[in-house]
Amino acid sequence: MAWEVVIGLEIHAQLATQSKIFSGAATAYGAPPNTQACAVDLGLPGVLPVLNEAAVKMACKFGLAVGATVATRSVFARKNYFYPDLPKGYQISQYEWPIVQTGQLKIEVDGREKIVGITRAHLEEDAGKSLHEDFHGLSGIDLNRAGTPLLEIVSEPDMRSPKEAIAYMKKLHSLVRYLEICDGNMQEGSFRCDANVSIRPLGQQQLGTRTELKNLNSFRFVERALNVEIERQIELLESGGTVKQETRLYDADKNETRSMRAKEEANDYRYFPDPDLLPLIIEPTFLEQIQTELPELPDQKKQRFMQEYGLSLYDASVLTTSRELAHYFEETVQWSESEAKLCANWIMGDLAAFLNKGNLEIEKSPVSAKQLAGLLRRISDNTISGKIAKPLFEAIWNGEGEADALIEKRGLTQVTDNEAIEKIISEILAQNPEQLQEYRSGKEKLFGFFVGQVMKASKGKANPNQVNELLKKQLTQ
């Protein structure tokens, strides 16, 4: 039977505020345990939460960026459950009236664009951390993270493959970083993902029973976890079983998901409006101000790159993945005074390959945009060929110097003197009478052979366009 996969994602983005959502304690990552947990975060009696304006602003920014309705009135609610990393016995969240309602995000998979609905995004507080090892049978609790502002972004069940889910997650990751509302650091848990996944016979309207996969903390894990979970559900249904609605944990070592707990019914959390917090009212002027502060967003930048630089949809998408990468590209074009396409090819090709190998982000590239531009400028003005530029790029990467100095030092300047090239061509033709005979009797494929020989004889320094032109001339003589 053909199955259709249905995926919805819940993303928790830690908002990049200095202080917590309801208290004045710091949110910095990595502080010694409990040194950033104040009376409010500890849930001590008599304390009152006061909402952080920056967290509200960031949520509004996000809402505007995904074309959502930013609620003029939203309400904080208590989500009740007992767990030691949540000392109050409830988490302050939003339930019936979230701050961001119905938006959408455009994703791109295999060159096709698709719209994924965003059901809602609400503000809430993060919980602390439990450490279960090594405390004589007890658990250690660090409440530094308790009260860190989170924006929980809930998608519609609009994704039909793990690939689409990853594309959505990456797009959202890029967006929150463009907006500077979340640092996107997945290792530190700043950007976390839970996935709801179900399958149904292709063509069926009704959704199948879903399972929820918890805390998938890298793009790679999300994809692998979804794949094994989909496989598990298909096997289960095809062997006559049923899928149980539950929360499952992905075990990366064994590459399998396993049951965590039966999903509690939503009303088990006994949500109710938090009497400590008044309704949050967002004035139109507040929102207008935020609108003017929005940066150029990925989709806008992508459009501009296509129009301004004549890039393809694919190139423009890749180069606008992050603000830093887009900036690097624009700087390279500006400094090199070269074709945008040449710059795009080098950034997405050689540079990306080296960054990948070194597991580096563009911000940490040892080759600056200016340095790359220096190299590309010499390709554009025919000083060197693209082929010769490759080892030079590696040398710049390794800190051996700038393009011009390296060209000088290695004597790599391209031969663009017609006479010199013609001389090499004559020699090659004289050395290969048989091939010349065959070529003249119609075997035109041999043209490439001659080009190769000439390039080799010039040690790659002859200008390929001139070689083509002059060779053609001599061969037809």
Added chain:
Amino acid sequence: MSLQKAEVEKIAHLARISLSEADIPLYTHHLSNILAFVEQMNQIDTASLTPMAHPLDATARLRPDIVSETNQRDHFQTIAPQVEAGLYLVPKVIE
């Protein structure tokens, strides 16, 4: 509306309150009375009323995003039953 014994036990569990077997009928009675009260309120026509999230007709005041708290861990931990390496120790809960 009258609650069943099992429902009372579930509510007690969610609130982490331990009820003795002997007390359950009493609580069942009290809680059922509360629900009867709610049922009575449900009879009122509220179509023309705006639901409120708070009894005060006021809106949230926001605070600027400034770190105003200092580290008072030692002070707070004087009242904790057990601490180690800066952590609060609690009975093990693991899922």
